[in-house]
Amino acid sequence: MTTEPAFIDLLRTIATDPSARGLDDDAAVLTIDKQTLVLTKDMLVEGVHFLPDDPPADIAWKLVAVNASDLAAKGATPLACLTGHSLSRDADWDAAFVQGLKAALDHHGLLLIGGDTVSVPPGQARVLSLTAIGLPSVPVPPSRSGALVTDGLFVTGTIGDGWAGLTLLQTGKTEPATLIAAYRRPKARIADGAALAQVAHAVMDVSDGLLIDAARMARASGLAVRIDLAQVPLSPDFVATIGSDQAAAIAAATGGDDYQLLFAADAEAHLPVPARRIGGFTQGEGLTLSWNGMPIETPEKLGWLHG
Amino acid sequence: MTTEPAFIDLLRTIATDPSARGLDDDAAVLTIDKQTLVLTKDMLVEGVHFLPDDPPADIAWKLVAVNASDLAAKGATPLACLTGHSLSRDADWDAAFVQGLKAALDHHGLLLIGGDTVSVPPGQARVLSLTAIGLPSVPVPPSRSGALVTDGLFVTGTIGDGWAGLTLLQTGKTEPATLIAAYRRPKARIADGAALAQVAHAVMDVSDGLLIDAARMARASGLAVRIDLAQVPLSPDFVATIGSDQAAAIAAATGGDDYQLLFAADAEAHLPVPARRIGGFTQGEGLTLSWNGMPIETPEKLGWLHG
Numbered sequence: 104m105t106t107e108p109a110f111i112d113l114l115r116t117i118a119t120d121p122s123a124r125g126l127d128d129d130a131a132v133l134t135i136d137k138q139t140l141v142l143t144k145d146m147l148v149e150g151v152h153f154l155p156d157d158p159p160a161d162i163a164w165k166l167v168a169v170n171a172s173d174l175a176a177k178g179a180t181p182l183a184c185l186t187g188h189s190l191s192r193d194a195d196w197d198a199a200f201v202q203g204l205k206a207a208l209d210h211h212g213l214l215l216i217g218g219d220t221v222s223v224p225p226g227q228a229r230v231l232s233l234t235a236i237g238l239p240s241v242p243v244p245p246s247r248s249g250a251l252v253t254d255g256l257f258v259t260g261t262i263g264d265g266w267a268g269l270t271l272l273q274t275g276k277t278e279p280a281t282l283i284a285a286y287r288r289p290k291a292r293i294a295d296g297a298a299l300a301q302v303a304h305a306v307m308d309v310s311d312g313l314l315i316d317a318a319r320m321a322r323a324s325g326l327a328v329r330i331d332l333a334q335v336p337l338s339p340d341f342v343a344t345i346g347s348d349q350a351a352a353i354a355a356a357t358g359g360d361d362y363q364l365l366f367a368a369d370a371e372a373h374l375p376v377p378a379r380r381i382g383g384f385t386q387g388e389g390l391t392l393s394w395n396g397m398p399i400e401t402p403e404k405l406g407w408l409h410g
Numbered sequence: 411m412t413t414e415p416a417f418i419d420l421l422r423t424i425a426t427d428p429s430a431r432g433l434d435d436d437a438a439v440l441t442i443d444k445q446t447l448v449l450t451k452d453m454l455v456e457g458v459h460f461l462p463d464d465p466p467a468d469i470a471w472k473l474v475a476v477n478a479s480d481l482a483a484k485g486a487t488p489l490a491c492l493t494g495h496s497l498s499r500d501a502d503w504d505a506a507f508v509q510g511l512k513a514a515l516d517h518h519g520l521l522l523i524g525g526d527t528v529s530v531p532p533g534q535a536r537v538l539s540l541t542a543i544g545l546p547s548v549p550v551p552p553s554r555s556g557a558l559v560t561d562g563l564f565v566t567g568t569i570g571d572g573w574a575g576l577t578l579l580q581t582g583k584t585e586p587a588t589l590i591a592a593y594r595r596p597k598a599r600i601a602d603g604a605a606l607a608q609v610a611h612a613v614m615d616v617s618d619g620l621l622i623d624a625a626r627m628a629r630a631s632g633l634a635v636r637i638d639l640a641q642v643p644l645s646p647d648f649v650a651t652i653g654s655d656q657a658a659a660i661a662a663a664t665g666g667d668d669y670q671l672l673f674a675a676d677a678e679a680h681l682p683v684p685a686r687r688i689g690g691f692t693q694g695e696g697l698t699l700s701w702n703g704m705p706i707e708t709p710e711k712l713g714w715l716h717g
Binding site for chain 2 (some may be wrong): 106107109110111113114116117120123125127130133135136137138140142143144145146148150151152182183185186187188189190191193195197198201204205214215216217218219221222223224227228230232234236238256257320333371378
């Protein structure tokens, strides 16, 4: 069995062009003459990233949103995409999928320009992919690795809503609608990403979990990061449903599926978008947590680990 | 069950931008300011496009070659690509795959700049994809739909070698090496494609079978096409192994996996690359076949139909 990190290590030995950014960023940044493009490709697998009975329109939405979120993290405006589709056993499923695809493409400003469709053998999981291309708002899109030792760590929006939505669905609940929508129909922070690219030193989107993604940014930047969990922004519906104590905050910060933007910026900078300061960087390595300033233990699971 | 054509019809209702070329070409052609890009995305599914015991390095090679061939058909020089990979149960498989990937990327001039890796549930088929980006050699890359009624139909190289290689492997043979290599390690006709883009009125690559692909070019161009099967170029090893009679030519022309370039050009044009004239276009629709000028029946199966 190969793990995802081990396989990416193999790929890194051949992806040596600077545009690949060491396969360590949300997206590739390719410059052709004077035109710079941001490119990303994310896949969703039935039974892994979505369930067979999830609404197909929502699966299509998510496929688009997770890719658009990678573009947003690099401050890029979505432009065009190509799909990769496993044909369904069910014509209604495919029709609903295309409907959701159209809604998500329209919302995120992506043109569908091509792709491939395959039949898979009976009983096989659907494998869906998208390749998305965007245009950066600054000449050099922010990486994950640019955090400075004096920077604060900030996050947009609220954290944990997508995880809460999934948890509710898994227990048969369909309310509150905001949490369900956060899970099923996340919206990439495109305008925020474009604005942040101007001032942030490092940006990534929160997809696998706030803690694991923050730890990745710190490692890529050669620094340690500290987070005060009491500062993690929670939505009113999250607080009403899950709570606001330490356990709730840990669940929010490790659940993933947020598609908010996590960024490093001068702690005193005037930020162009609403964002919460949740911590900062220091010399060293690793992640340390506190709760209203009191050190607390780091949970064993920081987020969703692949492979 | 949705068929591939039915699903693509659904996608066409949303892929209305001209860069999508009606989802009816080998690749998309996207212009950003003054930079035009050619983009394609092809997938390979275990058990459908390759067998579980095919050598992984050869599968990787083919994944790259089929995408590079789409770029070649549009006269584009390969530039960069993103992979989509289903993690293997077998670390040796993945290591050999990456080795073949590197060889094929180097051969075709593609930089690996990103992608995604997923775990699939146990017992599931591998689904592999590549998105490839190329730079066109002419301002408007040739489509499939530009054939003129006075044009001849031409093809590069020889036809049927890939099919013959597969047939040999399926019967336990590993010789002649040229036929096995044509199946396992096809080479996209990149330089030929760039040269043909200057003079051809319509170009596509032969992937599903010469006859079905020629019929598609004719339909896209609003014309009928005629092919003299005796003119279909066969390699010496194909002739020695399979033969050169009408049945052999039909097998070659319907087997697929050729990755040669099929093109429409002025019948008297001076061609910049070696190519064989195998037929021509007329008013009307459909495909008619002859053998040394004598009309023959069109076989029921023109090539490899998906879905």
